Amino acid sequence: MAAVAVPSPVPAAAPTETQKKNRIQVSNTKKPLFFYVNLAKRYIQQHDEVExxxxxxxxxxxxxxxxxxxxxxxxxxxxxxxxxxxxxxxxKGRVVQKAKIEIVLGKSEKFDSLMTTAVTAATTPATTAATTPATTAATTATTVFSSSPSYPSLHLWLKLKLIMSLLSLT
Incomplete structure (x- = not known):
């Protein structure tokens, strides 16, 4: 009986490009837009960048x-x-070429302060103090932005942001 060489177990490979912990593979049909926006924020918080x-x-x-x-x-x-x-x-059983994009985003210098402000604004109860149009617009914009809106809410949020910037100019 001939001796058979048995290969020794190979150690697990280090994480490769396809196993990155900060990569999000986006689909335009599986999840809503703001699911990915919020997930990207979380990845930036944890890893300082997201792909x-x-x-x-x-x-x-x-x-x-x-x-x-x-x-x-x-x-x-x-x-x-x-x-x-x-x-x-x-x-068709043939190979077709598909376009691919990869965007790497890093944490901005203002990221932590902006996230803290958003969390504070979302968790702080409304006060009975006098409200101005600017504070009302700011409260509404924060509420709209932090509640995972759909496309129509995004447009509303952008309009409110424009109104807030116009009010701050006067």
Whole structure:
């Protein structure tokens, strides 16, 4: 009987590019936009950066998430990569090229103070002090932003932010 060589067990590989703990693979059909925005905030809090990636039609969702975080002062853009990926089409059985984007966002300098302000504003009960249009708009904007809104609420929030900025100019 011939001796058979048995390979020794190989130790588990270190985390690779596909196993990153701060990567979010975005779909434009599975979860709402603000699910990903809030998840990205949490990843930035935990890891100081987040990598958003998407294929095909979900690319616009990744760009929107990135812009929301940047425009609110929560993140800065570190890297944007675009490429194409060959994927097998299940219906036709052939390889088709799909566009891919990867955006890496880092924690902004104001991130911690903005998140603290948002949490404080959301948990502080309303007072009976005199309210001005500016404080009413600020309270409404905070409420709308912190409650995982859908697209119509996002537009409302942007309008309220514009009103707040106009009120602060006078």
């Amino acid at each position: 958003l990636s998407a294929l095909g039609m979900a690319i616009t969702t990744v760009v929107t998430i990135s812009e929301i975080l940047k425009n609110n002062g929560l993140a800065t853009e570190k890297k944007v990569l675009t490429s194409t990926v060959g994927m097998k089409d299940e219906n």
